[in-house]
Amino acid sequence: MPRPMLAAQRLRPRRSRVKTGCIYCRLRRKKCDERKPICSGCDRNKLICSWTSTQCGHGRSLDMGWRTRLESGQGVGLEAVDPSELTATIQPLRAPPPTSVALTPEVAGQPQLKGASLEMKLSLSHERPSDLSGIPALRNPTSRILFEYYTNETAHRLSAIPGPDNPFITLVLPVARSDSMVMDAVLAVGGAHLCSTTSDPEVKSASFAHYGLVLRQFKYVLTQVNSGTIWKPVHLLLTTLMLCHVESISGNTQGAIFHHLRASSQFVYNIIALSSNQLNHRLHGFLLEMYAYFVSVVNITANTDSDYRMVIFDPCTHVISGFRNSEIYGAMFGYTQGLIELIPSICKLGYRRIAEESREECSFESIALYKSLGSQIQAWQAPPSIYKDKDYACNLDAAAKIYQNAVLIFLHANFYGSNVSEPALLDLVDTSIDSLLPLVKSFSTHSSIASTMLWPCMIIGSCLRHVEQRNVLRASILASPFNMTGVSKAIQILDWLWEDGDLCSYGPYGLGAIMEKHKIRPCSSQEIIGSYNADSPK
Incomplete structure (x- = not known):
């Protein structure tokens, strides 16, 4: 027999759950203050505040089918926020004085973590x-x-x-x-x-x-x-490039860096379009150099789908070179800007040669481009050192020569395409390897310039045919202080290549085959001839 209800319980009116509020608060089962156009909860948690179409006016929403339509992928009739309404609730971030540590308001939802060990x-x-x-x-x-x-x-x-x-x-x-x-x-x-x-x-x-x-x-x-x-394109570009570092350090093998670089390319145009006075800012030059470096070194093979995960690239040399006298120039390039910027063009030649191989031809354009790029690489010279530290300057010179030979090897390998056993190719590559191995042995892996050396190590390593040479390179990489998952995965790819018995497992072409075999998705870039045009859409 049920107990009799207390008087207070009988008199208390029945309250039904409120069925209004923005979509995100309802999904998160949080109370919404229904402030429009952006409620306090979404503003605090940096969420995109959205409302069902029946909530756009002053009336209450009686439409309770929004969750079903949302889960099924159908539209829910979201309210478009008027930019004029946003002005009253969102204020631009202000950069504090150099000595200030004042920050923007706290972002709610920061990770709640227990104390570290x-x-x-x-x-x-x-x-x-x-x-x-x-x-x-x-x-x-x-x-x-x-x-x-x-x-x-x-x-x-x-x-x-x-x-x-x-x-x-x-x-x-x-x-x-x-x-x-x-x-x-x-x-x-x-x-x-x-x-x-x-x-x-x-x-x-x-x-x-x-x-x-x-x-x-x-x-x-x-x-x-x-x-x-x-x-604030500078903040957006810096964020996307830092995310590129996250993917690189963690050794992501599914091409996640592609998405960050693709987003970065949109903001590069905006930074270059800034006034000349603003463009002299050191941060702008650093970001442009970082972007150019990333979109160059993502190219390690042309043996992949040329339309897959392609990042549009323009070396924007005329802009980056304007920062050459800055004390932070070379943070990503070292001395090798002129060499690194040739990598996308070489990769483009590789795509062309693979396409020509299917037609059993070698065009005069490809031969001319091959000779032109080869002349540029061999004629390249490192600029005079501006550093007083002799050891660091010596390591910079050694790194530049290693890069020069690695880019030359990359050129030869891409021109010969899948013909990796061609005696002429092997002779050209072995000549470069003989000249750079002593540099690899003497190079200090603890020098800060070593942070830029993973790309040449991958290219050189893919062309080493003798166990002794492979051991030298492997030991050099392992001796570096760069305890990063990305470095370990790079060594793993080289080990797979060296252990593979296929005759095609040689050079950058072999790297492409090995990565496809192990379901690793590379990213590549495509050069646009000409300079940036800030008025042109990406």
């Missing part, structure tokens, strides 16, 4: 609690560890410039302190690097959490850009 805390020797106390993204211990690891380790492994002028510290961190999106990108980079050396689940969780926050905030900022409320 004592062993990891003790491994970091440069705690700066006074510098980090006001940064919302660094309020939990594990995120602070990622930041410290980035500043103490990762930043110094990414830049070819040693010492206090490292742009990953001097240029990136000031922007990160004023923009939570960039800060989360920095933490994702540090986390990707730290995950290569530790199996701590909290570190891995923090890294993925910050990576997810970057993507969420990036999408949110793009909605503001689309509405014309805010426009």
